[in-house]
Amino acid sequence: xxxxxxxxxxxxxxxxxxxxATILGACxxxxxxxxxxxxxxxxxxxxxxxxxxxxxxxxxxxxSFEAFEDYGLTPEEAQRYATFCFFGGMLFIFxxxxxxHFLAERDNHHEHDRMNxxxxxxxxxDPAAAAGGRVVATIDDGDEAAPGPCPALPEGxxxxxxxxxxxxxxxxxxxxxxxxxxxxxxxxxxCVCNADLGLLEPPSSGPVGAKxxxxxxxxVGEIDEYERKRLNKMGVMTALAIGLHNFPEGLATFVAALxxxxxxxAIAVAIALHNVPEGLCVAMPVYYSTGSRWKGLMWAAISALxxxxxxxxxxxxxxxxxxxxAYAILxxxxxxxxxxxSVRELIPTALRxxxxxxxxxxxxxGGMVVMAASLLLFQI
Numbered sequence: 061x062x063x064x065x066x067x068x069x070x071x072x073x074x075x076x077x078x079x080x081a082t083i084l085g086a087c088x089x090x091x092x093x094x095x096x097x098x099x100x101x102x103x104x105x106x107x108x109x110x111x112x113x114x115x116x117x118x119x120x121x122x123x124s125f126e127a128f129e130d131y132g133l134t135p136e137e138a139q140r141y142a143t144f145c146f147f148g149g150m151l152f153i154f155x156x157x158x159x160x161h162f163l164a165e166r167d168n169h170h171e172h173d174r175m176n177x178x179x180x181x182x183x184x185x186d187p188a189a190a191a192g193g194r195v196v197a198t199i200d201d202g203d204e205a206a207p208g209p210c211p212a213l214p215e216g217x218x219x220x221x222x223x224x225x226x227x228x229x230x231x232x233x234x235x236x237x238x239x240x241x242x243x244x245x246x247x248x249x250x251c252v253c254n255a256d257l258g259l260l261e262p263p264s265s266g267p268v269g270a271k272x273x274x275x276x277x278x279x280v281g282e283i284d285e286y287e288r289k290r291l292n293k294m295g296v297m298t299a300l301a302i303g304l305h306n307f308p309e310g311l312a313t314f315v316a317a318l319x320x321x322x323x324x325x326a327i328a329v330a331i332a333l334h335n336v337p338e339g340l341c342v343a344m345p346v347y348y349s350t351g352s353r354w355k356g357l358m359w360a361a362i363s364a365l366x367x368x369x370x371x372x373x374x375x376x377x378x379x380x381x382x383x384x385x386a387y388a389i390l391x392x393x394x395x396x397x398x399x400x401x402s403v404r405e406l407i408p409t410a411l412r413x414x415x416x417x418x419x420x421x422x423x424x425x426g427g428m429v430v431m432a433a434s435l436l437l438f439q440i
Contacts, residue, residue: 071313076368079306111331119398145389343356
């Protein structure tokens with residue numbers, strides 16, 4: 061199985077185009093209009109359908125099987141080794157996810173301990189002693205989740221809805237009962253905050269981290285220094301994480317485009333649609349932490365560079381010898397990676413933006429139909 065030099069150029073162009081979609085998504089930071097979540101959900105659903113169909117039908121069950129057979133294996137052996145490599149691709153992305161999440165969580169725990177000026181180790185039992193401050197009670201019951209800043213309990217309250225800072229965000233605060241045998245004057249209260257500290261969202265729309273709120277309702281100057289530093293680090297970590305995810309996507313696009321231009325186009329478009337919201341995820345927290353839209357765009361561009369690097373890896377593997385075995389292994393690996401990305405990222409993200417699922421499932425089916433029709437048309 062060989063390929064022409066022109067095909068390599070076309071394949072790289074597709075990879076670069078898919079990666080550039082990350083930068084396109086980051087450009088929305090320059091505009092104040094809210095994204096159409098229904099359109100985003102439908103696009104991601106269609107992208108998942110395209111990638112699932114082409115991965116199972118074209119790349120795995122056709123291209124990889126044929127390449128293994130061209131290498132000299134029997135049909136049974138070809139199916140066996142293709143299956144092993146297919147799940148190997150899934151395992152690769154799974155382990156990559158685990159590494160990224162481990163590094164991010166470890167870094168966030170260290171950063172929380174170092175940067176949070178409101179963290180204390182012991183909370184006085186007298187509510188008046190803590191009035192007016194934001195406190196964090198240490199929880200040593202085995203729960204590793206680091207609690208966020210919580211308001212102090214008003215006097216006489218056992219469980220109230222209080223406000224943090226300037227009174228902009230409500231959180232439920234509940235003191236834990238005193239431990240058995242502990243002095244009544246030194247209980248071990250804890251704060252239970254009904255808020256996810258993952259993302260900063262507008263005060264008017266709900267608690268911190270509430271999904272689906274509009275970033276643009278917040279003014280940059282309203283964020284305090286601790287939150288500003290945390291957001292900046294979150295944006296950088298998001299850029300690095302997305303960069304690692306984009307690397308195998310670039311490899312998948314390049315290998316698919318080398319094998320079949322029509323398949324490469326379909327995959328490049330599907331991945332590009334997936335990359336648009338990722339660029340926005342990188343740019344927004346950096347913008348709100350620094351006040352610079354251009355810095356948000358810069359970090360999105362850095363994360364997008366990994367897509368062409370993935371294509372370069374594919375070219376490096378195949379450059380010296382476009383052997384049938386190399387193609388067979390890469391096709392199977394790429395098929396598994398694309399299925400994992402579709403099931404683990406595209407479909408859940410689409411459903412988060414359209415939880416009623418009015419059209420995500422149908423968009424997924426529609427993407428499959430379009431992909432099947434395009435493959436049939438190119439065979440005529």
